[in-house]
Amino acid sequence: MRLRTPLALAGAALLVLVGPPLLATGDGSDTGTQIPGLRFMVPNTPGGGYDITARTMAKNAEDAGLTHNIEVFNLPGAGGTVGLTRLVGEHGNGKLALSMGLGVVGAVHTNKSPSTLADTTPIARLTEEPDIVVVAKNSPYRTIGELLTAWKKNPAAVPVGGGSSPGGPDHLAPMLMAQAAGIAPKAVNYVPFDGGGELLASVLGNKVGFGVSGLGEYRDQIEAGELRLLAVTGPKRVPGMDAPTLREAGLDTEFTNWRGIVAPPGLSDAERTKLTGLITKLHASKEWKESMKKNGWDDAFLAGEPFGDFLAEQDRRVATVLKELGL
Numbered sequence: 343m344r345l346r347t348p349l350a351l352a353g354a355a356l357l358v359l360v361g362p363p364l365l366a367t368g369d370g371s372d373t374g375t376q377i378p379g380l381r382f383m384v385p386n387t388p389g390g391g392y393d394i395t396a397r398t399m400a401k402n403a404e405d406a407g408l409t410h411n412i413e414v415f416n417l418p419g420a421g422g423t424v425g426l427t428r429l430v431g432e433h434g435n436g437k438l439a440l441s442m443g444l445g446v447v448g449a450v451h452t453n454k455s456p457s458t459l460a461d462t463t464p465i466a467r468l469t470e471e472p473d474i475v476v477v478a479k480n481s482p483y484r485t486i487g488e489l490l491t492a493w494k495k496n497p498a499a500v501p502v503g504g505g506s507s508p509g510g511p512d513h514l515a516p517m518l519m520a521q522a523a524g525i526a527p528k529a530v531n532y533v534p535f536d537g538g539g540e541l542l543a544s545v546l547g548n549k550v551g552f553g554v555s556g557l558g559e560y561r562d563q564i565e566a567g568e569l570r571l572l573a574v575t576g577p578k579r580v581p582g583m584d585a586p587t588l589r590e591a592g593l594d595t596e597f598t599n600w601r602g603i604v605a606p607p608g609l610s611d612a613e614r615t616k617l618t619g620l621i622t623k624l625h626a627s628k629e630w631k632e633s634m635k636k637n638g639w640d641d642a643f644l645a646g647e648p649f650g651d652f653l654a655e656q657d658r659r660v661a662t663v664l665k666e667l668g669l
Contacts, residue, residue: 375408375620379437384416385425385446389539390505391556392422394637395468395601396441399621402629408620418536421449421507423457430457432606436613439465443601447656448509451664459657463609464650466621467602469634470642472576473515474585476560476569477552478545486573486591489552494523500551501531505538505559509664511599512541512554515575517667522593527667545569556599557583558637580638600642602649618645 382396393416400412417425422445429440440462450458475486483489493500497520504512513534517527533550535541538559545553546568557580563569564583571585575597579587588595605617624630625643634641644652 374616375403375623377409377437377616377620378411379413380409380620381413381415381438383425383429383438383440384414384418385422385440385442386416386418386505386537387539388416388537389542389559390537391559391599391601392441392443392445393537393539394558398633398637399441399468399603399624399630402627402633403620403624406624406627406629408623408627420453420455421510421534421536422446423449423453423455426450426455426459426462427457429604429606430461434608434610435606436609436617439603439605439617441601442604443511444514444599444656444660445506445510445512447653448511448513448660448664449507450509450657451660452507452509459604459653461607462604463607463614464646464653465603465605465614465618466625466645467600467642467649467652468621468625469602469639470598470600471557471637471639472574472580472596472598473511473554474557474560474571474575475519475552475554475573476545476564476571478548479568479570481548481552481570483552483572484570486586486588489572490523490591490593493520493551494525497525497529498531501533503533503535503541503544503550503553505535505541505553505555507534507536508532508669509660511556511597512538514660514663515597515599516554517669518595518597518663519575519588519593521667522588522595527669558639561638583638598640602644604653621645 384393384396396414400414403409432438477483502516506512520527520530538555544550564571573585574580577596
C-alpha cells in the first residue's frame with residue numbers, strides 16, 4: 343500500500359474540486375493506476391486469444407475506472423515473435439505491454455527468435471483454460487470417437503488446424519492427443535494459423551478436418567451452432583458445454599493453456615510497480631471476474647518475479663516436450 347503525505351492528499355482534494363467532472367466521478371486518479379497513453383500489443387491477428395484477452399482487459403480497466411483510453415493494436419507474425427521482438431526493442435517504455443501466453447514460448451523455440459521472454463519484464467499471468475476440439479456443424483465427425491477413428495486410420499487425410507505456430511498450445515495439444523492415440527506426432531498433418539481468428543474460417547469451411555483452439559475464442563460460435571464441440575483438453579468438463587474430456591474419450595492425456603502480460607526491458611522500479619499494480623487491481627475487479635466467467639477462463643493470477651520464474655519453467659518444459667515428440 344502506498345502512503346500519502348498531507349501535501350499529496352491536499353493536491354488530490356484540489357483536483358476533485360477544480361478538475362473536470364470525469365476526475366470527480368471515480369476515474370482511477372486516486373488509485374495510482376492511471377497510465378496515460380498505455381498501449382496493449384497483440385502479437386497475432388484480430389479474433390485470437392491474445393486479442394480477446396487484451397481487448398477485454400482494456401474495456402474492463404476502463405469500466406472499472408482504473409485507467410482510460412488504452413490503445414489495443416495488432417502486430418502479427420511468426421507465432422508472436424515479431425511482436426515480442428518489437429517489445430524488447432522498446433527498452434524502458436513503461437506504457438507498452440504485450441498480451442502473450444504459451445504460444446509465444448513455443449514460437450521462440452520453433453522460429454529460433456533472437457528475442458526471448460527472458461529479455462522482457464514479467465508483469466502477470468492472468469488466466470488458464472483448456473483447448474477445445476471443434477469441427478464445423480456439417481462435419482462428418484459427430485463425436486470425438488468418430489474423429490479419432492478416422493484420424494488413426496489415415497492421419498495425413500485428417501488435417502488439424504491450430505491458432506499457433508509449432509511449439510504453441512494449439513500445436514502441442516493435438517500432438518499430445520496423437521501420441522496418446524498411438525499416432526506418430528510426425529505423421530500429423532498440422533496446419534498453423536496466426537491466431538484463432540484466422541483458423542475459424544478454415545474450420546467453418548471444412549478446409550481442415552478439425553480445429554484446436556481456446557474455448558474463449560469460439561464459445562459464441564459453439565453456442566450459435568456454427569461449430570460442433572467434440573472434446574475439451576483439460577482435466578475436467580467445462581460447465582455448460584456438452585463435451586467430454588480427452589481422458590473420458592480414452593486418451594491418457596490432458597492439456598491447458600495460459601495467458602499473461604509482459605512489458606519491455608529496462609523499466610524503472612516505479613514504472614514496473616505501477617503497471618503491475620494496474621493489472622493486480624484489474625484482476626480484483628468485478629468487471630474482470632465477470633469476463634473470466636463469460637469466457638470460460640480459470641483464474642491463474644501470478645504477478646511479478648514469481649511469474650518470471652514460471653516463464654523460465656515453461657520455456658524448459660516446451661523445449662523438453664518438443665524434443666520428446668521428435669519435433
